[in-house]
Amino acid sequence: MIKDLHNKLVNQEITSEQLTSDYFDVIEKKDPQIEAYLSLNKEFALDKARAVDKKIQSGEKIDLLAGIPCSIKDVICTEGIRTTASSKVLENYVPPYDATVISRLKANDAVILGKTNCDEFAMGSSTENSAYQTTKNPIDPERVPGGSSGGSAAAVAAEMCAYSLASDTGGSIRQPASLCGIVGLKPTYGAVSRYGLMAMASSFDQIGPLTKSVEDAAIVLSRIAGKDRHDSTSMPLAEKNYEDLLSGNIKNLKIGVPKEYFEGNGLDAGVRKIIEESIEKYEKLGAKIIDVSLPGGEYALATYYVIQPCEVSSNMARYDGIRFGQSIEKDFPSDKFSLADIYFKSRAKYLGKEVKRRIMLGTYALSAGYYDQYYKKAQKVRSLIKKEFKDAFDKADVILSPTSPTVAFKFGEKTDNPLEMYLADIYTVSANIAGIPGISIPCGEVETDGKNLPVGLQLMGKWFDEETLLNCAYAFEKKL
Amino acid sequence: MLSKDEVKKIANLARIEISEQEAEKYSTELSDILGFVEKLNEMDTEGIEPIAHITGAKNMAREDKIIEYSEETKSGVINNFPEKKDRFDKVKAVF
Numbered sequence: 001m002i003k004d005l006h007n008k009l010v011n012q013e014i015t016s017e018q019l020t021s022d023y024f025d026v027i028e029k030k031d032p033q034i035e036a037y038l039s040l041n042k043e044f045a046l047d048k049a050r051a052v053d054k055k056i057q058s059g060e061k062i063d064l065l066a067g068i069p070c071s072i073k074d075v076i077c078t079e080g081i082r083t084t085a086s087s088k089v090l091e092n093y094v095p096p097y098d099a100t101v102i103s104r105l106k107a108n109d110a111v112i113l114g115k116t117n118c119d120e121f122a123m124g125s126s127t128e129n130s131a132y133q134t135t136k137n138p139i140d141p142e143r144v145p146g147g148s149s150g151g152s153a154a155a156v157a158a159e160m161c162a163y164s165l166a167s168d169t170g171g172s173i174r175q176p177a178s179l180c181g182i183v184g185l186k187p188t189y190g191a192v193s194r195y196g197l198m199a200m201a202s203s204f205d206q207i208g209p210l211t212k213s214v215e216d217a218a219i220v221l222s223r224i225a226g227k228d229r230h231d232s233t234s235m236p237l238a239e240k241n242y243e244d245l246l247s248g249n250i251k252n253l254k255i256g257v258p259k260e261y262f263e264g265n266g267l268d269a270g271v272r273k274i275i276e277e278s279i280e281k282y283e284k285l286g287a288k289i290i291d292v293s294l295p296g297g298e299y300a301l302a303t304y305y306v307i308q309p310c311e312v313s314s315n316m317a318r319y320d321g322i323r324f325g326q327s328i329e330k331d332f333p334s335d336k337f338s339l340a341d342i343y344f345k346s347r348a349k350y351l352g353k354e355v356k357r358r359i360m361l362g363t364y365a366l367s368a369g370y371y372d373q374y375y376k377k378a379q380k381v382r383s384l385i386k387k388e389f390k391d392a393f394d395k396a397d398v399i400l401s402p403t404s405p406t407v408a409f410k411f412g413e414k415t416d417n418p419l420e421m422y423l424a425d426i427y428t429v430s431a432n433i434a435g436i437p438g439i440s441i442p443c444g445e446v447e448t449d450g451k452n453l454p455v456g457l458q459l460m461g462k463w464f465d466e467e468t469l470l471n472c473a474y475a476f477e478k479k480l
Numbered sequence: 481m482l483s484k485d486e487v488k489k490i491a492n493l494a495r496i497e498i499s500e501q502e503a504e505k506y507s508t509e510l511s512d513i514l515g516f517v518e519k520l521n522e523m524d525t526e527g528i529e530p531i532a533h534i535t536g537a538k539n540m541a542r543e544d545k546i547i548e549y550s551e552e553t554k555s556g557v558i559n560n561f562p563e564k565k566d567r568f569d570k571v572k573a574v575f
Contacts, residue, residue, distance in 0.1 A: 079556075096556020097549075190535045203534060232540040233533070302517040313494065320495070322571055327562035329572075339572040340495070348497035356496055360487070361510055363494040374517070379530030381523050386531065419512050435534035463535060 001212045002162060002219050003243075006064050009056060016049035016056075016067030020111050023069045027113070027160045033141060035133045036155040038074050039082055040114040045069065048111045055109070064219050064243075066109035071155045073166035074115040075122050076207065077196040078102055081112075085198045086130035087120045089325045089350035099196020100231065101165055101207050101224045108223050113161050116151030120352040122172055122200045123312070124148050125424035128415055129354045137180060140451040143408040146176030146424075152210045153180040163211040163220055167197055169204045170304055171403075171428025174440035177210055178403035178456025181442045183473070184210045185217040188464045189435035190235040192221075193228030201311035202233075204304075204432040214441060214474040218242035221466060237464065245467050250285055250475040253468070255459075256292035256396025261427060268406045270446035274455045275402045278443045278476070282400070285475055292392040292399060296385040297430055303385065304429040305422055306365055306378035313362030316355065321346030357418060382433055389434040393462045398472045401427050403440040403456035407448060427458055437461045441473045482511045 008014045024042060031037055052067035072078060075085045077095035079102075084090045098106065105112070119129035127135045127150025135150045137143040138158035145154040149166035153176035156164050166173050168186035177184025185208045192207045199205060209220035222243060227236040257279060262272065283289055321327030321342045328345040329337070337345075351359070365374035392399060405426055414421040431438035443457035457476070461469030482490075484503045487510065491498045498506070563570040 093560060094556065096553045096560070188535070190537065229542045232542065233535070233537060235535060235537065296523070299520060299523050302519040305513060306517050306520070317495075321562060323562075323569060324560035325562070329563050335572075337572065339574055342572060343495040344497040347495055351496070356494075356498075357506065357509060359494050359496065360490050360506060361513060364482070364486075364490045364510065364514075367490070367493060374520075376530050377520050377525065378517075380525035380528045381520055382531045382534075383528050384523065384525065386534065417512075418509055419516055422513075422516075 002064055002068055002216045005068050005162060009067050010062065012056065016052040016111060017046060019067065020045050020049040020069050020113070023113055023161060030158050030160060033136065034138055034154050034158055035135050036116055036151040036158065036160060037071070037114045038084060038086065038117050038132060038151065041081055041112055045111050045113050048109065052109050052111070063108040065105065065223055067111060068162050069111045069113045070105070071113050071116045071152060071161040071164040072102070073118050073149050073152045073164065075118060075167055075198045076102060076165060077198070078112065078115065081115065083115065084132070085121045086118050086132055087350070087352060087355070088131045089319045091326055093324060095196070097196065100193035100228045102196065104224050105165070116155050116164060118151055119148035120355050121198060121316070122148040122167055122169055123354045123358055125171070125175060125421050126409070126414065127151060128411065129352060131352050134411065137408045139181060139453060140408065143410050143453070144179065146179035146404070146408065148172040149176050149210065153177055153182060153184070156180070156182050156210050156212060163209055163216055165207060165220070165224070166210055167205055167207050168432065169200050170308065170432050171425040173208050173210060174403050174428050174438055174456065174458060175424060177440040178454065179408040181454030182210060182212060183214055183217050183439065183441050184208070185221060185439045186431060186437060187221060187225065187466060188437045190233050191225045191237060191437070191464060191466065193231040193234040195228055195230035199315040201308040202315065203311060204308060214470055214477045215243055215246060217439065218246060218470050235464070240467065242466060242470055246471055246474040248471070248475045248478045250287045250472055253287045253398065253472060254290055254396045255282055255287045255472070256290050256392055256399045258292050258294040258297060258392070258399060258401060260293065260295055260297050261401045266405045266423065266426060267402060271402055271406060271455050274444035274446065275457060278457050279400065281476065281479065285479055290396055292396050294388050294392055294430070296381070296388045299381055300385055300430040300433050301422065301426050303378045303381045303433055304425070306374050307382065309358040309362035310366050310375050311362070312358040313366065316351070316359050319347065319351065326350045354418070385430065386434045389436060397462070397468055399460040401458045401460070403427060403458040407446050407453035407455060431460050436463055437466050437469050439469055439473050441477055443476070482507050482514065
């Protein structure tokens with residue numbers, strides 16, 4: 001899809017300015033109902049588009065992403081454009097700098113349409129935790145788009161942008177991609193710089209694309225990946241144009257299916273059926289399906305819900321009403337308040353429920369006397385889970401599973417019980433725990449209440465082997 | 481099971497003001513989640529090292545070089561101070 005748009009631009013069938021204003025028209029028409037965008041960036045986007053048009057007219061060679069309109073999840077800093085993390089605490093925050101991924105998009109002349117809604121600080125699986133608005137699933141507006149990158153997924157699915165950049169800490173790119181019927185890629189931890197991404201759980205967070213096709217995901221990844229001096233966890237990778245490496249040939253590729261992921265009754269019967277059919281399709285494409293064992297999968301969610309709140313509790317300490325963000329100091333400038341009051345009251349007033357819940361959970365797990373029992377124990381289990389994946393990847397090139405145990409659920413269905421909501425991430429957290437790349441691709445639909453709700457297939461790859469992962473996804477998409 | 485008093489103690493450590501009702505609610509919710517993560521104890525981790533870094537990166541250092549930022553970036557930082565005096569971040573007295 002990006003390539004088609006690119007060809008139209010270079011062949012001068014359409015200008016980037018026209019393309020951009022067409023997207024704004026769609027947004028104007030659809031977004032009052034879907035509510036995917038928190039803010040639009042019209043003037044800036046059109047300026048950029050016109051600059052690209054000039055380059056094309058003067059015969060300059062342009063990048064594949066040049067002049068193509070995209071959206072950005074509102075947890076990624078954009079210089080001069082308000083970035084809220086869907087939180088009241090950053091209601092007026094205007095970043096003085098660009099995240100590295102944004103600088104890289106800009107260097108390729110990407111057109112940024114606006115910022116998309118998400119769960120507050122990316123904490124959630126339905127986008128219902130946004131402090132501003134409720135994004136609807138474009139396929140069924142009575143259902144959630146998934147989360148935390150629900151705004152990005154809905155915007156892509158509803159053709160309100162060509163692609164979107166988002167973050168994935170426990171499934172926040174893949175799960176909404178699954179629920180909205182699009183492609184979502186979480187790269188290997190360290191493949192993409194996290195500089196300028198508002199930190200949620202730093203040892204899991206990774207930026208990746210939500211797109212209409214696997215090829216588009218490859219195109220975006222090639223342009224955002226690589227070492228960055230601002231993020232010490234980013235790794236120097238061989239520069240690859242992943243989109244040129246998609247052959248669609250997966251003959252003899254070994255796809256591992258972890259039997260544990262299909263046990264128990266959490267997996268919806270309709271979803272299971274479609275995933276099983278997808279496995280058969282892969283067999284027909286020439287892949288070898290093999291059994292692998294990942295018994296730790298059962299413990300992945302528990303591991304995640306210890307380590308992640310611990311990291312949250314320390315990352316969220318910066319929202320203290322002192323250096324940036326909302327502060328009660330503005331409301332009560334008198335000297336009646338002490339420094340401690342500013343902390344306690346600012347955090348109480350401007351942070352949302354789920355954020356506070358996780359801060360408290362993490363504070364408890366890290367407090368004296370509990371550290372060994374929770375944090376250290378979880379980090380040991382994390383070692384075990386990583387080892388299981390290593391062993392599985394000795395046998396298999398790629399591991400296949402569902403992305404989400406269910407199709408899109410209804411608003412309010414899981415909001416009363418945090419634990420219930422956490423279970424939405426059961427198949428996706430493992431990739432973040434092990435640091436491996438994962439992709440969700442649409443693989444079928446389940447009819448529910450008269451609507452055809454999409455099902456996502458998750459593929460997980462070896463560390464830094466996005467090439468094999470993307471090609472495996474591409475083969476499926478091509479033959480679907 | 482986390483008692484209401486324990487919840488208040490945690491909230492104090494986390495510097496978040498909470499009401500009685502909130503303490504009550506957090507006590508149930510956090511207890512549920514802690515009950516769920518108890519599952520980890522079923523896993524035998526005898527002799528297993530806790531993970532330090534997932535991709536095994538070690539001692540990553542960057543060049544020790546000063547990068548100058550523009551006046552615009554600098555004022556961008558300053559403009560985000562909730563309270564300021566000239567170019568200083570104004571805060572309450574610590575003592």
